[in-house]
Amino acid sequence: MPDFSLSPEQQSLRDLAxxxxxxxxxxxxxxxxxxxxxxxxxxxxxxxxxxxxxxxPTEYGGSGLxxxxxxxxxxxxxxxxxxxxxxxxxxxxxxxxxxxxGTPEQKDRILKPFCAEYxxxxxxxxxxxxxxDAGGLKTRARRDGDGYVLDGEKCFITNAPHASLYTVFATxxxxxxxxxxxxxxxxxxxxxxxxxxxxxxxxHRASSTSTVRFDGVRVPAADRLGEEGEGFxxxxxxxxxxxxxxxxxxxxxxxxxxxxxxxYALKRQTFGxxxxxxxxxxxxLANMAQAVHAARLxxxxxxxxxxxxxxxxxxxxxxxxxxxxxxxxxxxxxIQTFGGYGYMKxxxxxxxxxxxxxxxxxxxxxxxxRTVIARELLLEYA
Amino acid sequence: xxxxxCVKPVPDAETRLRASPDGRTLDPEAVKFVLAGYDESAVxxxxxxxxxxxxxxVHAVAYGPAPRTEEVLRSAVALGCDQATWVxxxxxxxxxxxxxxxxxxxxxxxxxxDLVLCGKQAGDxxxxxxxxxxxxxxxxxxxxxxxxxxxxxxxxxxxxxRPVEAGLESWTSPTPFVVGLQQAWNDxxxxxLPAILKSRKATIGRAxxxxxxxxxxxxxxxxxxxxxxxxxxxxxxxxxxxxEKLVRILREEAKVFP
Numbered sequence: 001m002p003d004f005s006l007s008p009e010q011q012s013l014r015d016l017a018x019x020x021x022x023x024x025x026x027x028x029x030x031x032x033x034x035x036x037x038x039x040x041x042x043x044x045x046x047x048x049x050x051x052x053x054x055x056x057p058t059e060y061g062g063s064g065l066x067x068x069x070x071x072x073x074x075x076x077x078x079x080x081x082x083x084x085x086x087x088x089x090x091x092x093x094x095x096x097x098x099x100x101x102g103t104p105e106q107k108d109r110i111l112k113p114f115c116a117e118y119x120x121x122x123x124x125x126x127x128x129x130x131x132x133d134a135g136g137l138k139t140r141a142r143r144d145g146d147g148y149v150l151d152g153e154k155c156f157i158t159n160a161p162h163a164s165l166y167t168v169f170a171t172x173x174x175x176x177x178x179x180x181x182x183x184x185x186x187x188x189x190x191x192x193x194x195x196x197x198x199x200x201x202x203x204h205r206a207s208s209t210s211t212v213r214f215d216g217v218r219v220p221a222a223d224r225l226g227e228e229g230e231g232f233x234x235x236x237x238x239x240x241x242x243x244x245x246x247x248x249x250x251x252x253x254x255x256x257x258x259x260x261x262x263x264y265a266l267k268r269q270t271f272g273x274x275x276x277x278x279x280x281x282x283x284x285l286a287n288m289a290q291a292v293h294a295a296r297l298x299x300x301x302x303x304x305x306x307x308x309x310x311x312x313x314x315x316x317x318x319x320x321x322x323x324x325x326x327x328x329x330x331x332x333x334x335i336q337t338f339g340g341y342g343y344m345k346x347x348x349x350x351x352x353x354x355x356x357x358x359x360x361x362x363x364x365x366x367x368x369x370r371t372v373i374a375r376e377l378l379l380e381y382a
Numbered sequence: 383x384x385x386x387x388c389v390k391p392v393p394d395a396e397t398r399l400r401a402s403p404d405g406r407t408l409d410p411e412a413v414k415f416v417l418a419g420y421d422e423s424a425v426x427x428x429x430x431x432x433x434x435x436x437x438x439x440v441h442a443v444a445y446g447p448a449p450r451t452e453e454v455l456r457s458a459v460a461l462g463c464d465q466a467t468w469v470x471x472x473x474x475x476x477x478x479x480x481x482x483x484x485x486x487x488x489x490x491x492x493x494x495x496d497l498v499l500c501g502k503q504a505g506d507x508x509x510x511x512x513x514x515x516x517x518x519x520x521x522x523x524x525x526x527x528x529x530x531x532x533x534x535x536x537x538x539x540x541x542x543x544r545p546v547e548a549g550l551e552s553w554t555s556p557t558p559f560v561v562g563l564q565q566a567w568n569d570x571x572x573x574x575l576p577a578i579l580k581s582r583k584a585t586i587g588r589a590x591x592x593x594x595x596x597x598x599x600x601x602x603x604x605x606x607x608x609x610x611x612x613x614x615x616x617x618x619x620x621x622x623x624x625x626e627k628l629v630r631i632l633r634e635e636a637k638v639f640p
């Protein structure tokens with residue numbers, strides 16, 4: 001039988017994340033949601049505690065955690081605020097291409113100074129004309145002397161206005177489709193890099209999202225990650241690693257929704273008794289609890305699969321897709337449990353619905369996840 | 383300077399408590415234990431002194447059963463204590479504060495100690511006796527309810543304050559002495575993730591509890607407070623509506639005034 005108990009070390013990591021989430025993040029979640037403020041002081045504290053560059057090995061200044069430990073932390077953070085969590089873990093996504101595709105020299109040169117101080121990085125794959133069709137991206141990388149010149153625009157880029165480093169996917173030849181895509185690490189300070197203005201979003205409002213323009217940006221060949229044409233595979237392998245924590249993030253939102261709904265149901269009286277004593281609400285809570293529990297176990301299983309060295313594409317797609325659908329459903333049911341109060345911004349549950357929605361869209365829309373799941377599944381039957 | 387800081391695992395305030403099957407104590411199986419709040423302030427005080435006085439070493443000492451006592455010592459190491467010693471009480475410890483103080487004093491007597499820091503009491507039994515008993519057992523002065531302990535190198539004495547009923551007392555004392563610290567006068571730091579991982583590999587020293595007489599008290603019965611009843615939530619949109627509803631309930635239902 002697999003062992004689902006957490007080691008004392010994992011319990012202390014989870015306690016750290018829970019404490020940070022409750023004492024530092026939760027008190028500001030509603031305010032940042034209302035105003036769209038990017039609470040950089042909270043992200044700085046997360047960095048100082050070691051909660052930011054979770055996947056970067058300690059030799060480069062990160063926390064060096066495995067997939068399961070990352071999920072434990074991300075779920076706790078997301079319980080307090082999904083948007084802040086997105087910004088806290090964006091470095092993991094942005095730095096993963098360097099971890100997977102960078103040479104030891106690049107890791108030393110780029111990651112060490114980056115991780116030695118508070119810095120944000122952004123993963124730049126999606127473009128205005130498409131996100132899921134990553135093979136068709138339009139940002140061009142033209143060879144020029146001993147380097148490249150990049151031109152193009154990326155959009156929906158997390159933390160972009162505040163980032164000092166971008167991992168950028170561009171094509172050396174659009175006719176080559178997937179085989180032309182190449183990855184680069186580009187500092188914000190490079191001439192021609194321009195992040196756009198913060199987007200107004202439905203949820204995850206404590207996180208910052210913008211376009212990034214690259215106008216004639218010169219990139220030395222030394223900052224290319226992997227070979228020319230390896231970018232698409234690098235992006236997909238990156239997402240294989242970072243999809244599972246999105247499942248954990250969605251699980252955290254779902255758990256928060258369940259916690260709010262159950263506490264409210266015990267307190268709120270109708271027909272002379274708490275609504276928790278009405279079977280209609282009990283069934284609701286029971287279904288919510290099943291969804292949360294299944295989301296967590298699928299996430300843990302995907303993380304465990306990846307930690308054992310497998311690619312985990314099927315498992316992580318199932319976890320991300322199921323957990324994000326569960327988060328939306330559980331948040332919806334939490335609002336229903338609250339009734340009219342749940343629809344009011346004064347209560348915490350409508351935010352959860354708005355935050356949950358994004359988890360179905362980013363890091364691979366759930367339609368793409370289902371395509372991937374079906375493809376991996378059918379391979380086993382072919 | 384050598385500082386000893388005594389720490390104790392207590393139930394997390396957010397834990398849902400229940401009585402043990404024999405009905406004498408809190409059921410430890412159902413409880414998550416954490417470093418006591420007063421002791422967090424004591425550890426923070428020790429670490430502030432360590433940062434202020436070069437060459438200072440901080441040694442955390444705890445008395446209690448496995449596994450929680452060893453865990454709370456690892457928390458202290460993760461926060462920045464240099465060493466840790468666990469005095470194993472065995473699983474059937476009664477929790478008598480004199481027994482605890484004797485066990486701690488036995489371990490501390492074998493360690494260099496210019497200063498012994500404790501939380502002034504623990505959040506679970508609230509007995510507040512261990513610091514004073516340590517003073518007596520180690521034959522050194524002890525002070526309780528202390529805040530803002532600072533080393534004065536010019537006079538080689540500690541300066542500190544005690545918020546008392548009538549005002550604020552200021553004291554100085556030569557070393558060694560025992561201090562019971564007030565809770566929450568400082569802002570205890572949070573252990574960082576790398577330090578937590580490192581603390582898992584730290585060696586926790588072991589000491590056996592000193593034998594002695596006195597401290598024969600045993601817990602007889604543990605009861606949770608009866609569930610609260612009669613609470614009523616008032617739902618409202620404006621403060622005025624809340625006040626109107628409250629007045630109506632006080633008048634018509636509670637009949638507090640006519």
